[in-house]
Amino acid sequence: MSEIKLTRKGLMTRQKILDTAEDIFGEKGYFETSIAEITLRAGVAQGTYYNYFSTKKEVFEELIRQLSSSFRHQIKVAMEKETSFEAKQRAGYVAFFEWLTNHRNLYSIVQQSVLVDMNLYRWYYEKIAEGFIKAIEEAIDKKECKPLNPETVAYCFMGIGQFIGMRWVFWEKETVPDHVFDEAMEIIFNGINN
Incomplete structure (x- = not known):
């Protein structure tokens, strides 16, 4: 339109x-x-x-684009208050989980888009990945993280946020418990080896 x-x-x-x-x-x-x-x-x-x-599809597409824009903006604002890569990522996850408590239907809606419009589904995840990739590239340049493939790391980070949010915020309809958040950050920044 x-x-x-x-x-x-x-x-x-x-x-x-x-x-x-x-x-x-x-x-x-x-x-x-x-x-x-x-x-x-x-x-x-x-x-x-x-x-x-x-059409109905047009409102659905606009809804996904608006939801994506809304949480990405909230994450960006939260991250701008921090200076280090780790602090920025932590703030971004917190902002996403907080935003998600008011938009729990995001998971259901995005998963439906795979059947409604595969290009929209892909756009949704690629748009999120863009922000992560940029932040990871900057962190690599500043030697704040290992020189791994930024796209690989981005999708790993996205997977953590996706499934932690799904498990607690979407399924259980609660906030992400502090110990869960802390353990997820431990895995991201320190790995799981002793």
């Missing part, structure tokens, strides 16, 4: 549709969700929905 300039009220309505879609896609799944259900729960007319999105 072409970009149109929206009023403040229009932006709020559009965001209300996205927030409602996040809830319903997370609860029921993409294929079981209808535009009618999104509009009914959002309290907007179906015609209003079409002022902002042409």
